[in-house]
Amino acid sequence: MEPLVRITGLNLRYQQKQVLNNLGWTIQHGENWLLGGASGSGKTSLAKIIAEMQSAAGELKIDFNKKSRLPAEVLFVESWYRFKNIEGLSNFYYQQRYTSLQANETVTVKAELQHYGKDKNLEFEEAEKLMEALNFSALKNSQLLELSSGEHKKLQLVKALWLKPQLLIIDQPYTGLDALSRRKLNGLLDEAVAAGVQLILICNDKELPASINCYAEIENGQLKRLDSQDEISVSYQRQSKDLPDFLQVRPGYTSDEILRMIDVSIRYGDKQVLKNINWEVRAGEKWLLQGPNGSGKSTLLSLINGDHPQSYANNFYLFGNKRGSGESIWDIKQHTGIISPEFHWYFDATSTVWQSIASGFYDSVGLYRQLPFSKSAKVDELIEFFELTEHKNDLLSALPLGKQRLVLLARTIIKNPELLILDEPCQGLDQQQTAYFNQLVDELSVNGMTIIYVGHFASALPSCLEKRIELNEGEVVAIETLAESCLA
Amino acid sequence: MANYFNTLPLREQLNQLGVCEFMDNSEFSDGVNALKGKKIVIVGCGAQGLNQGLNLRDSGLDVSYALRKEAIEQKRDSWKNATSNNFNVGTYEELLPTADLVINLTPDKQHTAVINAVMPLMKQGATLSYSHGFNIVEEGMQIRKDITVIMVAPKSPGSEVRSEYVRGFGVPTLIAVHPENDPEGKGLAWAKAYCVGTGGHRAGVLLSSFVAEVKSDLMGEQTILCGLLQTGSILSFDKMVEKGIDAGYASKLVQYGVEVITEALKHGGVSGMMDRLSNVAKVKAFELSEELKDIMRPLFQKHQDDIMSGEFSRTMMEDWANGDANLLKWRAETGETAFEKTPAGDVKIGEQEYFDNYLLMVAFVRAGVELAFETMVEAGIKPESAYYESLHETPLIANTIARKKLFEMNRVISDTAEYGCYLFDQACKPLLADFMKKIDTDVVGKNYNEGKDGSVDNQQLVAINEVLRNHPVEIVGTKLRKAMTAMKAIKTA
Structure with missing residues (x-):
């Protein structure tokens, strides 16, 4: 029998760089691959070429099993999913998720799945089982716009597992999933394989489905087959170096109290998103914020960043001032730097790296002002520190995901903020990139910056974190120091 | 009152x-x-x-x-x-x-x-x-x-x-x-x-002032912003179908073309838009738009005169009192046009193709923007106001057509604008009947450059560029856009 995929002489250039160089790859029937390796090595491009979403010079031959009852197609699940509203627009600002009127312009999860099922001729019952297994059923009637990033990822996975294409390629399958969802996903992937699906997973994660039986990475534009996952090369270790001077001073705190919430509650119609939250953060504390997908973490953070319209109906204090006492959201944002997957999604795609970082001085998405010399010198210094100088004038969207995240980290700290909010900053990054990022956070934390960090995996957190708050279904279920949580 | x-x-x-x-x-x-x-x-x-x-x-x-x-x-x-x-x-x-x-x-x-x-x-x-x-x-x-x-x-x-x-x-x-x-x-x-x-x-x-805002706003929305975009879209679609272009392609070209073409106005004004065409195409678009300006000038003047004298608002308020009889009739008619009823085809049209294959719309936009601006300024409105109500807003309105065709445009704009838009459209279509008879698919539906060697008379080209760049809407536009350099073009889609 012919192999499922046979690629020969594949070449791809991006601007001046040769990404794929005469690459060859044969995937036999029955093989399930892990494709790992460094960021920017061309993994995503290769996947898109196989899925015929991108063209390149060379030969690609796919020989589907004609006897199989599964659809003869390649499905590629992207690392990120950009959704559109009914009118096909994709340019909402992420804050609009919280404004009541806007949400009605996108369809519900159920409507989206029904449409998909009808289009692909699938039984809806099957989708319901998958939603159940991935703990997604409760969101059936939610608007797409209301979903968190992890929930969006799940929706894409439900679609893929429901369709069961002959070849399923998933870029960063575990992005935004908590530990339990990851395990369940692996089980579902194994079931799909048993039903005849072949897999290519693109990631550097360690816990994989049992059915993965082939390993490779891309090195110098060519595919290198490996005997096991352990052979995937580790990208270079970052040398610790001194922060720029302006970040080596304690942020200029206006109050020792960063935030104080008193019985804060948020509901949309009948849906209670936050319930009686009481929480205090003092200057210089480093917090870990945890909770399953959809437990209310992003909503809680949007209150702190001034983004939530229901702020005005709640009792809480930010930086020593009562919220809703005549301050503007720009007064609040001045104190904070924030990074989150949603923020990244909606960030201005027409900004260069330099402009993106500079916009952090004004908390705007994209740069609309001329910077005075003292400020632009800081931008240059930080770009140097992050080793991004060669990309300074590139469009942000042209960089690999990991580098884009670094740029946004630089943006959030450019003003040496009192409070740094890192909402799943490493989502979509592989283990090496995560380690690199967290090392930077540790370096930054030394001089007294207050940090709230949202992360799922205990193994992939900065070591500076000292306190933990956990949410479940909108309620605080734990507030403790991290030492306590380790003992528990 | x-x-x-x-x-x-x-x-x-x-x-x-x-x-x-x-x-x-x-x-x-x-x-x-x-x-x-x-x-x-x-x-x-x-x-x-x-x-x-x-x-x-x-x-x-x-x-x-x-x-x-x-x-x-x-x-x-x-x-x-x-x-x-x-x-x-x-x-x-x-x-x-x-x-x-x-x-x-x-x-x-x-x-x-x-x-x-x-x-x-x-x-x-x-x-x-x-x-x-x-x-x-x-x-x-x-x-x-x-x-x-x-x-x-x-x-x-x-x-x-x-x-x-x-x-x-x-x-x-x-x-x-x-x-x-x-x-x-x-x-x-x-x-x-x-x-x-x-x-x-x-x-x-x-x-x-209240006066300047009303008199320029009404003029802009009735003529270039809504009226002419509607007339141009319907006539272009009908012409393509008449000449055997695939209806799905024609529908898509018209629905999205107006947005892509007017996007060029935002950054470089009318000359920036015309510069997106090849030299031969630019000469053709210039000639067509000159002709369109001559034909439509009396209609633009009539609209401005009726706005200034209060005749427009008087008749519109009569229609309000009459249960919106005219408005509802015209709205229904617009909903029944072939363009509105034909869904955009599942074809890929590249950005440049919208210019090359839809030269007629480029001519409509240039004629409409310049005419609206000239007519307003002649009536005593200052160039800066006239610029905002003509060139500046055209891409914003065009964007609504890209979303859901004329239905969406007329839904988003005010009732006053919608009424004025239909009023213009009713008068403009018959006015352009003879002009449209001469129009063929080389300027709407197919690539104008095809089969041409691209050579033009250099002197003619220089003269055309000079006319385009020295138009008062370009001069005031360059000044206003420069004053906004620290800001970014407003995203509309």
Whole structure:
């Protein structure tokens, strides 16, 4: 029998760089691959070429099993999913998720799945089982716009597992999933394989489905087959170096109290998103914020960043001032730097790296002002520190995901903020990139910056974190120091 | 009520038409201070009402919504919009007597009824704000002499007003103070503070007057912005189908082409748009647009004359009184056109292809923008005002056609604009009948450059470029766009 995929002489250039160089790859029937390796090595491009979403010079031959009852197609699940509203627009600002009127312009999860099922001729019952297994059923009637990033990822996975294409390629399958969802996903992937699906997973994660039986990475534009996952090369270790001077001073705190919430509650119609939250953060504390997908973490953070319209109906204090006492959201944002997957999604795609970082001085998405010399010198210094100088004038969207995240980290700290909010900053990054990022956070934390960090995996957190708050279904279920949580 | 403009002596008419000043950023250094601690009550909570309110509150101001009793009791959309975003909501009687600033953001057509209900409840010395001057200028509404009357008009749909604000920016905005109602001299300071509260000061502010705003706004929306885009789209589609171009392709080319083509206006004006064509195509588009300008000039002049004399608003108000008979008839007719009923085909059209295969629309846009601008300026409107109401807004409206064709455009714009748009369209189509007979698929549907070797007469090309670049809309446009360099082009899609 012919192999499922046979690629020969594949070449791809991006601007001046040769990404794929005469690459060859044969995937036999029955093989399930892990494709790992460094960021920017061309993994995503290769996947898109196989899925015929991108063209390149060379030969690609796919020989589907004609006897199989599964659809003869390649499905590629992207690392990120950009959704559109009914009118096909994709340019909402992420804050609009919280404004009541806007949400009605996108369809519900159920409507989206029904449409998909009808289009692909699938039984809806099957989708319901998958939603159940991935703990997604409760969101059936939610608007797409209301979903968190992890929930969006799940929706894409439900679609893929429901369709069961002959070849399923998933870029960063575990992005935004908590530990339990990851395990369940692996089980579902194994079931799909048993039903005849072949897999290519693109990631550097360690816990994989049992059915993965082939390993490779891309090195110098060519595919290198490996005997096991352990052979995937580790990208270079970052040398610790001194922060720029302006970040080596304690942020200029206006109050020792960063935030104080008193019985804060948020509901949309009948849906209670936050319930009686009481929480205090003092200057210089480093917090870990945890909770399953959809437990209310992003909503809680949007209150702190001034983004939530229901702020005005709640009792809480930010930086020593009562919220809703005549301050503007720009007064609040001045104190904070924030990074989150949603923020990244909606960030201005027409900004260069330099402009993106500079916009952090004004908390705007994209740069609309001329910077005075003292400020632009800081931008240059930080770009140097992050080793991004060669990309300074590139469009942000042209960089690999990991580098884009670094740029946004630089943006959030450019003003040496009192409070740094890192909402799943490493989502979509592989283990090496995560380690690199967290090392930077540790370096930054030394001089007294207050940090709230949202992360799922205990193994992939900065070591500076000292306190933990956990949410479940909108309620605080734990507030403790991290030492306590380790003992528990 | 008498038409306010017609009650003025000529010198005062000219005086008010001529108010027009692009404001320097330093004029807004006082921020929202003039409104700090003041009680702001917005009447109406539709797209503009809700989004402006969200911005004003996020700028640290005290905002509530006054709705009619029935809207509250029946929990209508306006009530849901306001309460679900945690605003204080009350009846006119509950909120208006203590309001310092009342912002009227109801539809134009309801203004007379709304103001008659609102005004008796307003306290001595309060301020009333409009976002369009129709009620004051055309309907001649008289406001109590102790009340200050201002206008703050963001030049974008409500959702844009919000999304640009939360990005840390804003949309271009026009502000004005009604000279008959500025008893304390505080009007301008309040209008500026309100404008800062919505983020408008970051995107360019034009100080205008109620009169200049109405007379230029009506002219722009009836002719180039909506009327001509509608006429051009329908005629182009019909021509392609008549000549055997695939209907799905034609539908897509027209629906999205107008957006792609006018996008070029934003950055480089009319000459920037024409520069997207090859030399041969540019010469052809120039010739067609010159011809179009000659044919359509009397129609543009008639619209401007009727707007100035009040004839337009008189007939439109007759239609209001007649249960919108004409408006509804024309709306139904537009919904029945072949373009509207043919879905865009599943074909890929590249960005440049929209220019190469839709040269006719480039000619329509150039003719329409220049004619609207020229006619307004001839009638006494200042070039800066005329620029905003013609070239500047064209891409914003074109974007609505890309979303859901003419239905969407006519849904998003005001009733007044919709009425004027149909009025123009009804007259323009027969006017262009002979012109369209000569049109073939080389300028609409197929690539004009095909089968041509691309050579042009150099002198002719130089002369054309000179005409394009020296047109007054280009000269004022270059100046205004430069004043906005620190800002970014408004995203419309």
